[in-house]
Amino acid sequence: MTMEATRYADGTISYPGHPRSRAGAEPVGTIDLSEHTAEVVTWTTSTATPPGIREPNHLAIVEFDVSEDVDDGETSVRALVQLADGEAETGDEVEPVYTEELREPGAGIREPDSQDWDGYRFEPV
């Protein structure tokens, strides 16, 4: 399991990857974010969760510094992630821990076979 961000010819990076960048440039490589720590940009704890999701659900937008993986262009990339618990605050450093099932497949409206359901929860470093 990896958490792959995509680099594009125009120097931008995105997670998840897309067939083209926001400006239409082609992909030129990937960066595995699961090997990086990240900084919490903002977070929330949701108490009204949808089917198949733990309650409460701790979520954050985190930012990865990938400057060591690129020669030019963007040097950071963001992701929406689950936090392991409600202990993290804005500015905290967090690291990914693999989880077999972030959400119960088939509990919600999304067709279970249309996507994967494992991934990473993030814990304070």
Next chain:
Amino acid sequence: MTSSDRVAVIGASMTQFGQREAWIQELLAEAGLDCLEDAGVDAGEVEHLYVSNMTSGEFEGMTGVMNALAHDIGALPAYTQRVDQTSSSGGAGIFAAWQSIASGASEMTLLVGGEKMTHTTTGESTDIIASITHPVEYKTGVTLPSFAGLTARHYLERFDAPRESLAKVASKNHKNGVDNPHAQFQKEVDEETILESPIIADPLRLYDFCPVTDGSAAMLFCPESVAKEYTDEYAIVSGVDGATDTHVVHEREDPTTMRGVVESGKGAYEMSGYGPDDIDVAELHDMFTILEFLQMEGLGFAEKGEAWELVEEGYTERDTGELPINTSGGLKSKGHPLGASGVAQGVEIYEQLVGEAGPRQVDADVGLCCNVGGFGNCVITTIMEAAR
């Protein structure tokens, strides 16, 4: 449609919003027939019929609602089309109706927006709405309220805004809703109650969110030259534009900027010849209180990071403010039946411009409505003015 014609709105209606026994087919027919009656136009004169609706298939197991509506109200053989742009389906319907008249393809276009939602649980309805998300977002369990919580925290921390400023948005819009007989909630809610209500997506609480709602709304469009055959009291669609932001919300450069709001606003201002200072009244998409700040800033009513200060100063109050926002009560108080909401925004601005807003009436020649789909994923901004 002549080359000098403008696109006019000659009728508008909305059903009671809230928990209704009626299902989608009946809701749409109720608003559609009321609108035609309001304008004094026979259904047989309707050439194009648009239905703004996001999820009748998912919520009710019914598709083809535009066909059903045309039959039910006697508008056959009008061209029909369902418009789905998630929560901005209503605004997209206004854009489609404007296009149908401006292009000369139709001389009488009826737009009806509606949704039936309250028979589902909150978990089910939030999951259906969150199905717009990318797979990497969906598996985290993020909901639209969660996006609002993430964004609100970032906004409050970045701009050093007090939590109470969001409560003022909710209390203002509930106060306005008291005078809207069609609103789901017609009661005032004080800031203390809002700030002590249960947490839904920290730091946002129950009263920072709009309710789940059933309802329908409608508008009737035609060339101005045709409008004059029916009435002297009509409104003109001066400018309308739509824009799209990233599908994945966290990929946006600035979490507090909704590019779709900025770009659709620019387009509507340019088409109309008006600017932010010319707007007398606005309906903004307050599905969550934080969205009112983001739209005020994106549309140029406030500088970046300063919308909360204007709200605290009373700038957006209905009876005393310089720019009344959400005189209808907004989605917050009036309710948010997805496909109907953008149309209902247009209904409020129309009523304000033709002087039919009753106790909610403000002095307005030019009004704006901004309808947001997803969490800013798709946005339509419409500017209307009173006929002169």
